[in-house]
Amino acid sequence: MEPARADIYVGKDRQVHCEGAWTLQYLADLERRLAGFSWPDLTDLTCDASNITAMDTGGAVLLYRGLGALEREGRRVALRGLRPEFAELVRMVSLNWTWIEPAAAPPKPSWLEKIGRRTWDRLLGGAGALAFLGESVAVLLRLVGVPRSLRWRVVLGSLETDGFNALPITGLLTFLMGVVIAYQGAEQLRTFGANIFVVDLVGISLLREIAPLVTAILVAGRSGSAYTAQIGTMKVTEELDALRTLGISPIEFLVLPRVLALIVALPLLTVYADVVGVFGGMLIAASQLGVSFSEFVSRFHDAIALRHFLIGVGKAPVFAIIVALVGCYQGFQSGGGVDSIGRHTTISVVQAIFLVIVFDAGFSVLFNWWKV
Amino acid sequence: MVFAATRSEPPLIEVHHVCSRFGPVAVHDDVSLEVYRGELFAIAGGNGAGKSTLMREIILLREPSSGSIRVFGQDIQSLSDAEALKLRRRCGVMFQHGALFSSLTVMENVAVPLREHTRLSKGLIAEIAAFKIALTGFPWASVAKYPSELSGGMRRRAALARAIALDPELLFLDEPTAGLDPMSASGFDELIQQLKELLGLTIVMVTHDLDSLWRVADRVAVLGNGKVLGTGTMEELSRVEDPMIREYFHGPRGRAAREQAWNRK
Numbered sequence: 001m002e003p004a005r006a007d008i009y010v011g012k013d014r015q016v017h018c019e020g021a022w023t024l025q026y027l028a029d030l031e032r033r034l035a036g037f038s039w040p041d042l043t044d045l046t047c048d049a050s051n052i053t054a055m056d057t058g059g060a061v062l063l064y065r066g067l068g069a070l071e072r073e074g075r076r077v078a079l080r081g082l083r084p085e086f087a088e089l090v091r092m093v094s095l096n097w098t099w100i101e102p103a104a105a106p107p108k109p110s111w112l113e114k115i116g117r118r119t120w121d122r123l124l125g126g127a128g129a130l131a132f133l134g135e136s137v138a139v140l141l142r143l144v145g146v147p148r149s150l151r152w153r154v155v156l157g158s159l160e161t162d163g164f165n166a167l168p169i170t171g172l173l174t175f176l177m178g179v180v181i182a183y184q185g186a187e188q189l190r191t192f193g194a195n196i197f198v199v200d201l202v203g204i205s206l207l208r209e210i211a212p213l214v215t216a217i218l219v220a221g222r223s224g225s226a227y228t229a230q231i232g233t234m235k236v237t238e239e240l241d242a243l244r245t246l247g248i249s250p251i252e253f254l255v256l257p258r259v260l261a262l263i264v265a266l267p268l269l270t271v272y273a274d275v276v277g278v279f280g281g282m283l284i285a286a287s288q289l290g291v292s293f294s295e296f297v298s299r300f301h302d303a304i305a306l307r308h309f310l311i312g313v314g315k316a317p318v319f320a321i322i323v324a325l326v327g328c329y330q331g332f333q334s335g336g337g338v339d340s341i342g343r344h345t346t347i348s349v350v351q352a353i354f355l356v357i358v359f360d361a362g363f364s365v366l367f368n369w370w371k372v
Numbered sequence: 373m374v375f376a377a378t379r380s381e382p383p384l385i386e387v388h389h390v391c392s393r394f395g396p397v398a399v400h401d402d403v404s405l406e407v408y409r410g411e412l413f414a415i416a417g418g419n420g421a422g423k424s425t426l427m428r429e430i431i432l433l434r435e436p437s438s439g440s441i442r443v444f445g446q447d448i449q450s451l452s453d454a455e456a457l458k459l460r461r462r463c464g465v466m467f468q469h470g471a472l473f474s475s476l477t478v479m480e481n482v483a484v485p486l487r488e489h490t491r492l493s494k495g496l497i498a499e500i501a502a503f504k505i506a507l508t509g510f511p512w513a514s515v516a517k518y519p520s521e522l523s524g525g526m527r528r529r530a531a532l533a534r535a536i537a538l539d540p541e542l543l544f545l546d547e548p549t550a551g552l553d554p555m556s557a558s559g560f561d562e563l564i565q566q567l568k569e570l571l572g573l574t575i576v577m578v579t580h581d582l583d584s585l586w587r588v589a590d591r592v593a594v595l596g597n598g599k600v601l602g603t604g605t606m607e608e609l610s611r612v613e614d615p616m617i618r619e620y621f622h623g624p625r626g627r628a629a630r631e632q633a634w635n636r637k
Contacts, residue, residue: 100499103515
C-alpha cells in the first residue's frame with residue numbers, strides 16, 4: 001500500500017526526501033512542517049521526489065514555493081525523480097509565478113487614499129441624491145399638467161399595502177404608547193392631586209409628537225425598506241433598463257405613485273394612531289386615576305386645542321415624502337450585486353428614520369418660534 | 373441506440389432508469405447513461421430536454437422521482453451527510469451564469485472552497501487560488517474586481533477557476549459556452565481540454581453548442597422526449613437514422629458545425 005500521507009524529511013544521506021500524496025487533503029500538515037523545517041546545511045541540496053505518489057495543483061504550488069525560498073537563500077536545489085505528470089504541474093506553476101505572487105498579496109491602499117476615496121464617494125452620493133430629488137420634482141411638475149397619466153392603479157395598490165395593511169401594527173403600537181404615557185404620568189399627577197391633567201399629558205404629547213413620529217418610523221421600517229428592495233431587485237435584473245427602453249420613466253412609474261400613496265396614507269394612519277393612542281391613555285386614566293370616560297372626553301374638548309392635532313397630522317405628509325423618497329432613492333442606488341440590495345435596504349431604513357427625527361426636531365424649533 | 377463501450381474500469385457515474393417529474397410533467401422517462409474516468413462526456417438536447425435537471429440530480433441538488441444514480445460507485449440517494457460532503461468535495465461545478473458570490477472579489481471567490489475545506493495558511497490559499505485563476509486564462513489585472521464588473525467571458529473563467537479550486541476529479545459544466553462569442557467559445561473549449569489533460573479531469577458538460585460538441589466531446593448523450601435518444605461519439609451519432617437525432621445534427625447549424633470540424637481535421 002502506498003503511503004497516503006504527505007511527508008518531507010532529511011535522510012541519512014543528507015538528501016531531502018518528499019513522499020506520499022501531496023494533495024490538498026494532507027497539505028495543511030505539510031505546510032506546517034515546512035514552516036519550521038531544518039534544511040541540511042548544504043549549498044547544493046538534492047531533493048528526492050520519486051516517492052511522491054500523488055500531486056495536485058496545491059501540492060505543486062507548495063513544492064515550487066519551497067524550492068523558490070531555498071533558492072532565494074542562495075542555495076541550489078536539484079529536484080530528482082518527480083513523475084513527468086507532476087513535473088508538468090510544477091512547470092505550470094513556475095510559468096505563472098511572476099503574477100501569482102503579486103496577485104496573492106495585493107498592495108493595501110494607504111490611509112490617505114482611503115480617506116480620499118470615501119470623501120469622493122460621499123460627494124458623489126450627495127450629488128446623486130440631489131439629482132434624484134430634482135428629477136422627481138421635474139416629473140411631478142410634468143404630471144401636474146396631465147394628472148391622467150399618473151399610474152392610479154399603482155397608487156391604489158400601494159395605498160392598500162402601505163396604508164391599510166399597516167393599520168393593525170400601527171394601532172397596537174400607539175395604543176401601547178398611550179398606555180405607557182398615562183401610566184408614567186399617573187404616579188406624578190396623583191401626588192399633586194392633579195389627576196385630571198392626565199388628559200393634557202396624553203392628548204398633547206400623542207397628538208403633537210408621538211403618534212406622527214411612531215407612525216412614520218413604523219412605515220419607514222415597513223414600506224421604505226420594501227421600496228428599496230423592490231427597486232433594487234428590479235435594477236439588478238435590468239427591469240429598470242427595460243422600462244427606460246420602453247419609454248417609461250422609472251421615476252414616473254415607480255417613485256411618484258409610491259410617494260403619493262404615502263402622502264395620503266401616512267396622515268390617515270396618524271389620525272388613526274391618535275384615536276387609538278388616546279383611547280389607551282383613557283383606559284389607564286379610568287383604571288388608575290379615577291378619571292371617567294365622560295370626564296376625560298369633556299376635559300379633552302376644553303384643554304386640547306385643535307392646533308395640536310393639526311400640527312401632528314400636518315407633519316405626516318412631510319415624513320411620508322422623506323420615507324418614500326429615501327426608500328426609492330436607495331433602491332436606485334443599489335446595483336451590481338445581490339449584497340448591495342441588502343446594504344441599501346439597511347441604509348434606507350436608517351436614513352429615513354434619521355431624517356424623520358431631524359425634521360421633527362426642526363419642526364419643534366420652528367413652532368416654538370411661531371409660538372404655536 | 374447505444375454504442376457499447378468496452379472498458380475495463382467501472383464507470384464513474386451510472387444513471388439507471390431515472391424518471392423525474394415536475395408535478396404532472398415528466399422531464400425524464402427512463403434515462404440511463406454511464407460516464408467513464410478521463411472522458412469528456414457531453415449531455416446534449418434541445419431546450420427543455422432536461423439536460424440541466426439531469427445534471428442537478430447527479431450533483432445532489434435534486435432527487436430523481438425514481439431510478440438510481442451512482443457516483444464514484446456510491447448510490448447517492450443513500451448517502452449520509454458526511455458521505456455527501458466527501459462526494460461534493462470530489463466534484464466541481466460551474467454554473468451556467470457563473471453563480472459567483474457577488475459580495476466577494478474574483479480572488480476571494482476562488483479562495484472560498486479552499487478556505488472552507490482546508491486548513492492551509494492564508495498565503496498559500498491565495499497562491500493556490502491565483503494559480504487556478506492563471507490556469508483559466510483570467511486576465512490577472514482583474515482579480516480584485518467584483519463579479520458585477522466583469523464581462524460574460526471573464527465571469528465564465530472565474531467560475532471555472534472556482535470549480536477547480538479543490539482539484540476535483542469530476543467537473544460539471546452547465547452550458548459553458550452559451551452566450552459567448554464564437555472566438556471566446558472556441559477559446560473556452562480549448563481551455564477545458566487543456567485543463568482536462570493537465571489535471572486529469574473527468575468532465576460532464578451540458579451543452580447545446582454543436583461546435584463545442586464536435587470540438588471537445590469524447591462521447592455525447594442526446595436527450596429528447598424524456599429519453600436518451602442516443603449515446604456515442606459525434607461521428608457515430610451523426611450516422612444514426614433516428615429522425616430526432618438527425619434533426620438535431622443535420623439542421624443548418626448542425627451541418628455547418630460538422631463541416632467546420634472536418635475542415636479542422
